[in-house]
Amino acid sequence: MQLSRSTQTNYVMLDLDESMVRQAAEQAGFQCDLQDLGRSFCLELTATERDGPLLLFDAADPGNTGWFSRCQYYVDGLTGGVLQTPFHLSNRPDHHGKPLPQSVVLQIAKEVPQHFRLPGRQPVNERLVYTVLYNFLGALLNGGVGLCGRAVVRPLAGIIKK
DSSP, X not given: OEEXXXXXXXXXXXXXXXXXXXXHHHHHTOEEEEEEOSSEEEEEEEOTTOSSOOOEEETXXXXXXXXXXXXXXXXXXXXXXXXXXXXXXXEEEOTTSOEEEEEEEEEEESEEETTOEEGGGEEOOHHHHHHHHHHHHHIIXXXXXXXXXXXXXXXXXXXXXX
């Protein structure tokens, strides 16, 4: 981990290990295609052993209230940002443009502002990013992730309105 300074903001440069990121995804139960984009990793994740869709719920729908109240992670549907993480989530479309129910694309930033905090107000470091990644992917498979608003990201489970 290094500190970088721009004109107005200090950034933490995470030295994430590609094999550790891939291992966390595979241990969570995903097939992972990973690309190193320099300032971020891009992961195409597919839950090959899963029959149903990933548990990405529309938080605004009253029918999903039970799931929403149990979620540990929330996605801003307008930007795809996973709140309090250096992650951005997007749907992975099929050849017709519809979201694949067992697959998503996750981008992990390697540069975050120095004041950035993970859940529990913890300062960011590589070890915690691996832990949060594993827990987030587990939530997509088992616990549920709340989607707040819809524009870029579309829900995959629960009551889905077209």
